[in-house]
Amino acid sequence: MLDERIRLPDVQAFADSRAISIDSVGIKGIKFPISVRTFDGQAQPSVAQFDMYVRLHAGNRCLGGVLISWEDRAGRSAAD
Numbered sequence: 775m776l777d778e779r780i781r782l783p784d785v786q787a788f789a790d791s792r793a794i795s796i797d798s799v800g801i802k803g804i805k806f807p808i809s810v811r812t813f814d815g816q817a818q819p820s821v822a823q824f825d826m827y828v829r830l831h832a833g834n835r836c837l838g839g840v841l842i843s844w845e846d847r848a849g850r851s852a853a854d
Contacts, residue, residue: 793832800827 802825809817 790833795832796830798827799830800825 804824804826806822806824808820808822810820812818
């Protein structure tokens with residue numbers, strides 16, 4: 775029986791000297807509830823489906839700087 779826990783190295787934290795860019799990284803098939811204003815001015819609920827992609831330049835390891843504020847960008851409905 776193994777008494778000590780095996781610790782795996784955090785490879786994400788290691789420096790990457792390969793300088794490899796990724797042309798496209800993202801999420802497909804995001805579904806988000808929206809509201810669309812009809813011709814008579816009524817709000818019609820619907821569901822938007824979209825894909826989000828960014829280019830990940832060499833040296834970038836995370837998408838922390840690419841986070842989208844849903845309230846500011848996608849949270850507003852077309853009826854607002």
